[in-house]
Amino acid sequence: MSYAEPTTHDLKCWPEYFEAVADGRKSFELREDDRGYLEGDTLLLREYNPNTNTYTGREIRRLVTYILRSTHFNPIGFGLRRQYVVMGLAPVWVSVEEQLPEVQGYGISAAVLAVENTGAQVIVSYDHRWKRWIGLDYEPHITYWQHLGPLPGTNPVQENREL
Numbered sequence: 001m002s003y004a005e006p007t008t009h010d011l012k013c014w015p016e017y018f019e020a021v022a023d024g025r026k027s028f029e030l031r032e033d034d035r036g037y038l039e040g041d042t043l044l045l046r047e048y049n050p051n052t053n054t055y056t057g058r059e060i061r062r063l064v065t066y067i068l069r070s071t072h073f074n075p076i077g078f079g080l081r082r083q084y085v086v087m088g089l090a091p092v093w094v095s096v097e098e099q100l101p102e103v104q105g106y107g108i109s110a111a112v113l114a115v116e117n118t119g120a121q122v123i124v125s126y127d128h129r130w131k132r133w134i135g136l137d138y139e140p141h142i143t144y145w146q147h148l149g150p151l152p153g154t155n156p157v158q159e160n161r162e163l
Helices: 015-022 103-107
Strands: 008-013 026-032 042-049 052-069 084-091 119-123 144-146 158-163
Touching: 008 052, 008 144, 015 042, 026 042
Parallel strands: 008 042
Antiparallel strands: 026 084, 042 052, 052 084, 144 158
16 A cells, blocks of 8 residues: 655635635535545635636635545446545644744734634634734634633633634
């Protein structure tokens, strides 16, 4: 058995499908199986407007967690056509320290990386008394945050929280 390094696949995604992935309603992707997709790969979904033939600038990264190919089905023709694949998707989580080292200069120790509806990365304080949006010109929708340590001068209880 050979091991392949995970690949990032840069893909066009029409607005209605992009929105469904962004807001969490769509946790799968149906694609032509022409790129050798593997579990562990990352999809970089770039919103593309087919009416204007332009990218909108919005993008989301999703991890491929499962792959369903036509070979999984009965050979008499039920299920997917042979050239297509269905991929199970999950958000891509990256630690704040790895992705955003510049936040350390702000003394943020109780911080979290969140994935929100445009795929941008966000830093949020533990106690919600203040928020710092790094490099964003809008307030994102937070889907998850995790306490990584106390803010200076505080002694909060450590927990994870789904929002």
